[in-house]
């Protein structure tokens with residue numbers, strides 16, 4: 593095992609990163625703890641632009657923090673106000689398909705836990721395998737199917753949570769109800785479904801999409817579930833939302849999946865997703 597990886601078992605690594613960040617937050621805002629962490633998916637970084645009085649900390653400034661490489665992802669931790677609440681947003685996440693270890697993919701969630709968040713909001717771009725889903729739809733994640741390696745494999749860090757965490761309610765029902773209220777007020781219609789996470793980086797074959805549909809998935813992507821598992825391990829209530837960026841059913845003869853189209857479709861939906869997240873935060 594590499595030194596870096598074995599170090600990541602060690603709570604002091606999380607504490608060093610957290611200590612650096614807390615110092616920067618204190619300089620800008622005094623003693624202040626974010627109520628929520630927000631992880632922004634591919635093409636959804638626009639939410640960061642509406643965070644007020646923000647402090648932007650590049651990942652490269654933070655000890656032990658990985659760097660993001662994926663298309664449509666910047667690498668900043670952003671502190672500031674959204675929906676009248678003090679939050680921290682991750683503009684750019686770490687994907688398993690980039691070659692990161694699961695401990696690195698989920699490292700920021702543990703940092704946010706140590707920073708004191710009470711809620712985690714996650715977002716992603718996803719392929720809609722449900723026949724009713726269309727490009728641009730927003731889906732509340734009500735459950736997930738994990739087909740990635742589990743990020744909690746290995747020695748348990750009891751500081752964060754138990755060896756065998758419960759997963760019967762991965763997505764918080766109160767937050768889902770609030771999202772539905774906000775959407776109704778704004779006149780948005782939302783889907784609600786099951787997100788399936790695969791490793792990527794390939795998009796799926798038509799038969800794989802069909803397989804995922806048959807086992808109960810409504811949407812499929814390459815992220816989010818590792819972070820949700822690690823958040824639930826340490827008891828953080830989670831709200832998740834997918835933006836449907838491609839219709840993974842009824843393929844036209846000349847159809848191909850393309851990362852640029854995914855980012856473009858996500859960009860177009862980012863404003864609506866931001867409005868939902870903002871509305872939920874207002875109600876907390």
Ligand code: HPA
Nearest residue numbers: 717718719812813814854
């Ligand atoms: N499959 C996997 N990940 C994705 C997709 C997809 O069809 N669309 C956006 N992210």
